[in-house]
Amino acid sequence: MGAPVNDTTSEIVRDLTSRGYALAQGPLTPEEAADLVGRLGTIVPQTTGALAYDVMAHPGFEKVRDTRSAHTLRPHTEAPGQNPPPRYLALHCRVQATCGGGLTMLADARDFVAGLSSSDERLVREAELYWPSYVEDSDVEGLWKPLVEQTEHGTVNRLSCTLLRTGGYSEGLDELAGPQNPPLGAEGVALAQQALDFFRDNQVSVLIPEGALLIWDNHRMFHARSSFTDTRRRLTRYWIAD
Template identity: 40%
Template sequence: MKYHHDHSISCHTVEQAKELLQTLGWAVLSPELVADRPEPLLKQFGSTVPQYDGNLQWEVRPAPGFEKVPYSQSKNGIGAHTEAPVYSPPPKYVVLHCRRQARCGGGQTMLADGLQFCKEHGGLQRFRQHEVTFVAAPSPGRPGTRVTVPLLTSHHNDPVFRFSYNLFKYGDVNPSEDALVDPQTALNRDFELVELANAAEEFFDRSGIAVLVPDGAALIWDNHRLMHSRSRFDDPQRHLTRYWLSPQ
């Protein structure tokens, strides 16, 4: 996996960031551009979308009760996924504003091209035809929202890719401890999806890029195109704020 660590290539203008979003699908917004007030800046990329709890931002930092699950408010790694697959459409962009990055060497955000993954694993048409019931609980163990939709759809003629390692393996985007211990309790027993989850791990190792977002900076990526994951970390002070943006 490639590791992105050159802070000098962070974007200092909105135009530069939009160009990288078109080409690479992601960009790092410099601390100077963010200026510790990301909300006004983000309006130039889209409209903020309420998240699972109804709020416009979500604090990504360790919280009690999630020590054993792959969840945003744990320290654990999180497998390949796209954000909010139960939304129609899912948010176009995901933004992580780094309040304080982990000092332990972990906590990288990994990105990989979901459309390229589709092309390498049966072609785009296979993913357009494969319907999946996505289940997303707002937090592990709580009732979840469901939607049945193909893995690859479109919105305004642009492709929209949905993926969730956790769902494919354990039956929920945010699985409970019970589902992790006994995957047979998972609601989704599609073994083809389990194979896709395993293939995504290999794809990330081969083609992914790991980004350790600098303090004060923000990472933005195209959620309709890219999958992302997270490496485990041990620093309890790691803190990022997440935003979801709709297309302009």
């Protein structure tokens, strides 16, 4: 049994506001984790239609698990093709990787945008590009939005370094030599490299303890994941709307 839920919730809200992410150490049971996540907003269905999604190794997963890239899953935000994307993303660690990999990395988009040149800031705020839906999410059509969108509810940051380089989300495409179909042309490819460089220099890396719950503001934080070899690794993922 973890800390009292009310105390933990207030601490999570405080950390989400101040730094964009929070870690509830637990250990939490699946029921406790789902209850805690539900106190932050409405748990919404993911691409499978389920409210909880198991993130674990599966046949063919090696293609995106073991590559030469330091960020096997490159910096991105979750479900950028939705309007709006999930406000929060939560990962409940069920089985922790023991290989030293499988870290979740986070970096603040606000700091990235603040460090851009005036021309690049105009690019991220004004140039619209098409954010496709995920392949398995046939009910979502995708949409045209800039990387930084001002809404009546606040700022929504979107990012996919792979999309900026290839026009798609597939990490396999980004392993090919050179950009493929960059939606913002050479400027977008250069912006993707800036995001990678920023992420490398500013990331917070978290190996989520077993039973713990990592939550972050998906409208604010970029995230990525390092490679790993321990195929027992298992997380439960939640999407939360305001």
